[in-house]
Amino acid sequence: MATTFLLNGTNTTLDADPNMPLLWAIREVARLHGTKFGCGMAMCGACTVHVDGQAIRSCVMPLSSVANRQVTTIEGLKSKQAKAVQAAWIDLQVPQCGYCQSGQIMSATALLEKNAAPSDADIDGAMSGNICRCATYPRIRAAIHAAATAAKA
Amino acid sequence: MSNSNALPSRPARREFLKGAGAAVTALTIGFEWAGSTRRAVALAGAASTAAPFAPNAFVRIGADNSITIISKHIEMGQGSYTGLATVLAEELDADWAQVRVESAPADATRYANLAFGKIQGTGGSSAIANSWPQLRDAGAKARAMLLSAASSEWHVPAAELTVEKSVIYHAPSKRQASFGSLVKKAAALPVPDTVQLKDPKDFKLIGHQAARVDVAAKCDGSALFTIDVEMPGMLVALLKRAPLFGATVKSFDGAAAAKVAGVVKVVQVPNGVAVIAKSFWAAKLGRDALTVEWDDSKAEKRSSAAMMDEYRRLADQPALPARKQGDAKKAIGEAARKISASFEFPYLAHAPMEPLDAVVKLDAKSCEIWAGDQFQTIDQMNAAQTAGLTPAQVSIHTLYAGGSFGRRANTVSDYIVEAVSIAKAYGADGTPIKLQWTREDDIRGGLYRPMYFHKFEAGLNAQNELTGWHHVIVGQSIMAGTIFAAGMKDGIDPTSVEGAANIAYGIPNIAVDLSTTKAGVPVLWWRVVGSSHTTFAVEAFIDEVAHAAGADPFAFRRKLLEHEPRMKAVLELAAEKAGWNAGPLPKGKGRGIAVCEAFKSLVAQVAEVSVDDGGRIKVDRVVCAVDCGTAVNPDIIKSQMEGGIGFGLGAALYGAVTLKDGRIEQGNFNDYRVLRMNEAPKVEVYIVPSTENPTGVGEPGVAPIGPAVANAVFAATGKRVYVFPFSKSDVRS
Numbered sequence: 001m002a003t004t005f006l007l008n009g010t011n012t013t014l015d016a017d018p019n020m021p022l023l024w025a026i027r028e029v030a031r032l033h034g035t036k037f038g039c040g041m042a043m044c045g046a047c048t049v050h051v052d053g054q055a056i057r058s059c060v061m062p063l064s065s066v067a068n069r070q071v072t073t074i075e076g077l078k079s080k081q082a083k084a085v086q087a088a089w090i091d092l093q094v095p096q097c098g099y100c101q102s103g104q105i106m107s108a109t110a111l112l113e114k115n116a117a118p119s120d121a122d123i124d125g126a127m128s129g130n131i132c133r134c135a136t137y138p139r140i141r142a143a144i145h146a147a148a149t150a151a152k153a
Numbered sequence: 154m155s156n157s158n159a160l161p162s163r164p165a166r167r168e169f170l171k172g173a174g175a176a177v178t179a180l181t182i183g184f185e186w187a188g189s190t191r192r193a194v195a196l197a198g199a200a201s202t203a204a205p206f207a208p209n210a211f212v213r214i215g216a217d218n219s220i221t222i223i224s225k226h227i228e229m230g231q232g233s234y235t236g237l238a239t240v241l242a243e244e245l246d247a248d249w250a251q252v253r254v255e256s257a258p259a260d261a262t263r264y265a266n267l268a269f270g271k272i273q274g275t276g277g278s279s280a281i282a283n284s285w286p287q288l289r290d291a292g293a294k295a296r297a298m299l300l301s302a303a304s305s306e307w308h309v310p311a312a313e314l315t316v317e318k319s320v321i322y323h324a325p326s327k328r329q330a331s332f333g334s335l336v337k338k339a340a341a342l343p344v345p346d347t348v349q350l351k352d353p354k355d356f357k358l359i360g361h362q363a364a365r366v367d368v369a370a371k372c373d374g375s376a377l378f379t380i381d382v383e384m385p386g387m388l389v390a391l392l393k394r395a396p397l398f399g400a401t402v403k404s405f406d407g408a409a410a411a412k413v414a415g416v417v418k419v420v421q422v423p424n425g426v427a428v429i430a431k432s433f434w435a436a437k438l439g440r441d442a443l444t445v446e447w448d449d450s451k452a453e454k455r456s457s458a459a460m461m462d463e464y465r466r467l468a469d470q471p472a473l474p475a476r477k478q479g480d481a482k483k484a485i486g487e488a489a490r491k492i493s494a495s496f497e498f499p500y501l502a503h504a505p506m507e508p509l510d511a512v513v514k515l516d517a518k519s520c521e522i523w524a525g526d527q528f529q530t531i532d533q534m535n536a537a538q539t540a541g542l543t544p545a546q547v548s549i550h551t552l553y554a555g556g557s558f559g560r561r562a563n564t565v566s567d568y569i570v571e572a573v574s575i576a577k578a579y580g581a582d583g584t585p586i587k588l589q590w591t592r593e594d595d596i597r598g599g600l601y602r603p604m605y606f607h608k609f610e611a612g613l614n615a616q617n618e619l620t621g622w623h624h625v626i627v628g629q630s631i632m633a634g635t636i637f638a639a640g641m642k643d644g645i646d647p648t649s650v651e652g653a654a655n656i657a658y659g660i661p662n663i664a665v666d667l668s669t670t671k672a673g674v675p676v677l678w679w680r681v682v683g684s685s686h687t688t689f690a691v692e693a694f695i696d697e698v699a700h701a702a703g704a705d706p707f708a709f710r711r712k713l714l715e716h717e718p719r720m721k722a723v724l725e726l727a728a729e730k731a732g733w734n735a736g737p738l739p740k741g742k743g744r745g746i747a748v749c750e751a752f753k754s755l756v757a758q759v760a761e762v763s764v765d766d767g768g769r770i771k772v773d774r775v776v777c778a779v780d781c782g783t784a785v786n787p788d789i790i791k792s793q794m795e796g797g798i799g800f801g802l803g804a805a806l807y808g809a810v811t812l813k814d815g816r817i818e819q820g821n822f823n824d825y826r827v828l829r830m831n832e833a834p835k836v837e838v839y840i841v842p843s844t845e846n847p848t849g850v851g852e853p854g855v856a857p858i859g860p861a862v863a864n865a866v867f868a869a870t871g872k873r874v875y876v877f878p879f880s881k882s883d884v885r886s
Contacts, residue, residue: 036380128829
């Protein structure tokens with residue numbers, strides 16, 4: 001069965017089990033590999049993508065539920081806030097193993113797109129669903145603040 | 154298989170993936186880094202236009218001035234690619250902008266970890282330490298040969314030449330030449346036997362270089378991990394493993410699994426029953442539909458609580474001496490005051506973000522593996538044995554690993570062997586098969602940091618001086634029964650007692666004993682290995698002793714480290730930066746300190762915590778001082794300390810794998826909790842300036858955080874914690 005949606009700005013039809021989690025449809029059918037599998041139960045955030053601008057965990061969202069909606073993955077980030085986040089991530093040398101960082105960047109971007117100047121508490125609220133086993137948290141926090149400043153400029 | 158060709162082109166990632174399936178015999182995977190982008194590329198074996206200058210196994214210089222540095226160590230987050238390249242590029246006087254890093258093939262003759270002997274692999278925080286002389290020598294010799302080439306080209310003495318950023322200059326004649334223009338001539342010259350290394354004061358990259366070679370690709374989703382490997386015709390396998398360690402398949406019914414759309418085959422392998430499918434999701438649904446009957450007759454069926462009861466009893470039984478200095482029993486017997494305590498530490502899973510995975514392409518004559526491989530030589534041997542091939546027929550492409558923390562460095566090569574056994578059961582017809590673990594597979598899959606019980610007795614004399622120290626450690630051995638068993642001496646596994654037997658405090662009478670237990674639960678090193686529990690116990694107990702002596706915990710340690718200047722210096726630095734003597738914190742808050750030596754590096758940490766009325770612990774700030782010899786890359790050292798603190802703190806607060814009648818009670822991040830953003834403290838890191846040889850940084854930062862927090866919790870609440878993680882103890886004041 002086919003599901004049609006907007007993937008990174010392109011009208012896309014994926015022929016796959018409608019119950020397949022969006023994560024696997026993105027990775028194995030659309031073949032975009034930046035979105036990662038970490039837990040399969042929305043506990044770690046490695047699979048975070050944007051659906052209609054909201055950060056969601058694609059590992060528990062069935063493909064059918066994104067029909068006619070807008071899905072953005074790490075490969076499709078374009079907003080000013082997203083670019084500021086990615087630049088700050090590089091500038092502050094955030095990643096270690098890097099595996100969770102697509103999800104971290106997606107969550108951070110969604111935060112900044114809604115909140116131009118997040119407080120530490122806002123960051124805790126938006127980012128605590130994204131696990132980093134390398135514990136790059138202090139740098140993620142600093143990079144979000146830096147990106148907020150840069151995106152406002 | 155050789156990587157000794159210049160890159161013919163820079164194919165995009167998709168082309169690599171296609172090429173990987175097409176021309177495997179002529180293909181190795183490498184990594185290319187240029188400027189701010191870095192991509193996985195195929196290094197096809199096609200003839201290149203100009204032969205590069207490859208004076209040794211670690212560097213190739215192309216006619217196009219490209220400098221490819223070959224890393225014998227995996228990049229799993231610890232920064233090894235950047236650090237290793239920095240060391241070689243420094244002695245070469247390379248232009249860092251031209252440097253790219255490529256993963257070495259599995260070949261212990263060229264790429265052994267010199268800290269391990271003849272085995273290629275990464276572990277023990279040894280990547281920079283073991284490579285330091287080797288890569289400095291490699292870089293300096295390549296530089297000397299390029300200088301010789303310029304010297305003979307220009308008929309001037311080499312001593313008159315200078316090098317800066319891959320360009321050789323002859324000032325008197327105002328001539329210059331790029332490395333690339335000299336590669337043909339240099340390649341014809343003999344490699345010098347000896348070469349002068351730089352004076353550290355002349356270092357331009359070491360101690361300064363900040364930007365990691367892998368970061369850009371890790372910020373746009375393009376970094377290639379094993380889970381991302383895709384090849385034409387590739388299948389995905391999930392393996393149903395026994396719920397109890399030691400159980401085996403009695404029988405299975407794969408009919409329902411085989412009916413799932415996309416499932417190709419269901420096969421039995423030594424570790425369970427595998428469902429092989431066209432996609433992960435099909436394999437997952439197929440595995441869910443499997444029915445397996447297990448033979449539990451030889452399985453471990455105990456509960457971890459019952460095992461800890463046994464450990465507690467064993468701590469009072471005779472044990473093997475790991476250190477004996479003076480007469481601890483007598484000193485404690487004659488002491489004016491005795492202090493005793495015991496500590497319990499659980500099994501821990503590594504839980505790297507990327508669940509274990511490997512791609513295997515097996516046929517009658519070869520086995521090709523793509524993985525975040527940490528123990529290449531051992532994995533080659535185990536894969537060969539499983540496949541019925543020779544190790545030389547097994548090739549390994551080491552990819553980025555999404556974390557490991559020790560998990561991928563295991564002597565049984567569990568996930569590699571599983572993947573090979575599945576490919577073999579499938580028919581060994583050259584079909585690439587990716588074995589993918591799920592998070593539940595990972596948490597329940599064994600190879601845990603062992604569970605331990607620690608028991609202490611100490612004696613203070615009338616002057617409140619620590620005169621006797623008796624420490625008993627009870628737990629499983631990581632090394633026994635593995636190919637590392639040769640590293641055991643007189644029955645003592647050094648990884649069970651490191652951080653305890655080598656306690657640095659100046660105590661006249663010390664006894665450290667080890668009681669090694671046996672259990673059916675497979676165990677493994679976990680980031681910082683023995684010190685993950687020994688430093689925890691030692692540093693929590695010494696704090697209690699200091700308190701009993703009426704002394705300040707920092708001053709008490711400092712006095713016991715008079716003869717250990719480097720350790721004393723990190724302790725003092727951490728205390729000073731933390732404002733240890735700046736006066737007490739408000740009610741409900743406390744400061745704690747801990748120090749350790751691990752993998753020859755010295756780390757001290759001061760934690761500041763808040764404990765609320767409900768006993769909830771929040772670590773507000775951690776100050777860390779580290780002496781790791783020469784700081785090759787200060788920013789990576791800082792990041793490893795930050796990361797080590799977060800990793801160790803998560804485990805100290807929440808980490809526990811427990812067994813109930815042999816079954817693992819946890820399965821995912823909901824019940825195997827790890828540190829999250831809202832729990833992450835502010836971290837400050839200070840590096841002690843040093844010109845000593847560099848030592849490890851990947852692991853040592855993990856060790857002191859647990860006891861620093863425990864000691865801070867005591868300062869805040871007056872309560873000592875003896876059973877870990879903290880979430881199992883009540884710290885309400």
